Amino acid sequence: MTETLPAPPAPAGAPQRRSRDARGVLDWVALHSIGLALGLMFALPVLFVLLTAVMGDDEAFTSALWPSEWHWENFALAFEKAPLLKYLGNSLLYSLLATAGMLLSSIPAAYALAKLRWRGRDAVFLLVVGAMMLPPQVVAVPLYDTWSSLGLTGTLWPLIAPYFLFDAFSVFLLRQFVLTIPQSYVDAARVDGCGEFQAMVRIVVPMARPGIAATSLFCFLYTWNDYFGPLLYTGERPDQWTLSLALASFKSLHQVQWNLAMAVTLLIMIPAIVLFAFAQRSFVRGITFTGVKG
């Protein structure tokens, strides 16, 4: 019992230091084991998806974890079973146009919120935060009503169009990035005779490039992953479905097994993995900005 009691604080003697080192090593091993376990916990489901995707039809829903035969043709087969290219085209239309529109509308708004001084700026910024936190279901009824009277339900336009005017999250995130650009650069441009628009295009946009990249990535992935929006507006029109929407009913609609369903699941995750691989720093900086800098 006495041995396990913590040693009283005493002048560091040789034997005590050795026991402290041993404890340090144990701590290190324990900590890194937990870290490794966490990493595996996050990674294993994706590995499982890959392994299931290349299993044979009869093997996919069994307790087998490792495919007995590797059916790489499953990925091609999935394209034969469903009009995946059509869905892919719809997804790209939605994500790319929304991101382009977001850049056009959000950069000036972020500039006005971060680099121009005007009364009520803080209040307007809080409205942006409020809009960002609003569940999309709250405003769905009147918006659907309006788009329906314009005859645009059944298409993706009700989802794309708003990005050309206002996207709360993007304005918020870009504003956080633009704030970090020293005011002196903008002031110097003004002294040199730049108007605000020129100051934005020549000084702020180049300096905020990492922030613009991060915001674009988040916008692209948000729309790529979106399920509620496409379901709301194109649920009854399969030719307008995005990949996210199609994936939800892929298995039963196309009478396929889980191996093909998992192949499509993996395909739909590819943009996230690729974008992250190329722009890890932008992602991490962007996500950090959403929480830390109020």
Add this chain to the structure above:
Amino acid sequence: MTAALERVDTGRPAAPARGRSRARTRHRLTVLAFLAPAITGFVLFFGYPLVATVVFSFTRYDLINPPEFVGLANYLFMLDDPLFLTSIYNTLWLVVVVTISRVVFALGVASVIARLRSGVGLIRTLCYLPSLAPPVAATLVFFLVMRPNGGPLDTALGWFGLQGPLWFSDPDWAKPGLAVILLWVSGDLVIILLAAVLDVPQEQYEAAELDGAGALRRWWHITLPTISPVLLFGVVNSVIVALQLFTQAVVAGSAGSGAADVTGNTRNLGFPDNSTLTFPVWLYTQGFRYFDMGYAAAMATVLFVVSFAATAVLVQRMRRSSHQEEGGSGA
């Protein structure tokens, strides 16, 4: 919105010099020009629909015939609608469980990663990547991972002699299953908390170490209080995530029912036994499957009030900290 804009338009009292006032007018016009798309978008996609939702909530409206004023009937009907009460219960359950589990889990993971000496980048990447996965994909993955009788989780539990629950086939376990999915995709919160933990000034730890405080006590007395503003963000963010939980509930419900068909029929929403019928799912069903727009608008109004309260907590905190920032740096 309008209140804030009026202040922009009226500005400060007129300056004596005409040139200055003209410059000021020009500055105001510049600000307006930069914000014009955003203001238009805010009014069209937030301002108008928020007001219209409240107006619609006092009507009966099916999208075809003109809205008919019915007073409080939609709100009174909520009390007689057993599935409304079920959906309130489900969503409140998720708000409580998801918020607590998500924040505690993310804080735990962030604290572990913050202390790692090697492999930080790899583990951070592994933990963040799932949060980028489409919710539909993440839900299908976990439906398969957690399926009873031969699923990998079931198999792994079996090695320890444990019998896993039926998860998405059992009304008692479907919601915990949803909470597990949300933990897997909580890597974004981990990154946010990790940045906050690493931001804690090192001197504070050293001072505490000199005072003989152990690692746990340092974490409790220094790390936790210092990152509490970010923790508050995590709590509010998790509440909002849980309040609007839709996709995972719909996909898990339809996959669990064996008919992964999410369009055109309502029979598998909420499967099993309405246990995954969250508030937004019931709102969607009423409004866009039954076309009872008035009732859906009333539910949307309730959702708005609750999410507004959660957001107000965060905004209040941000307002305080932005005032401090301005006072401190003079920017």
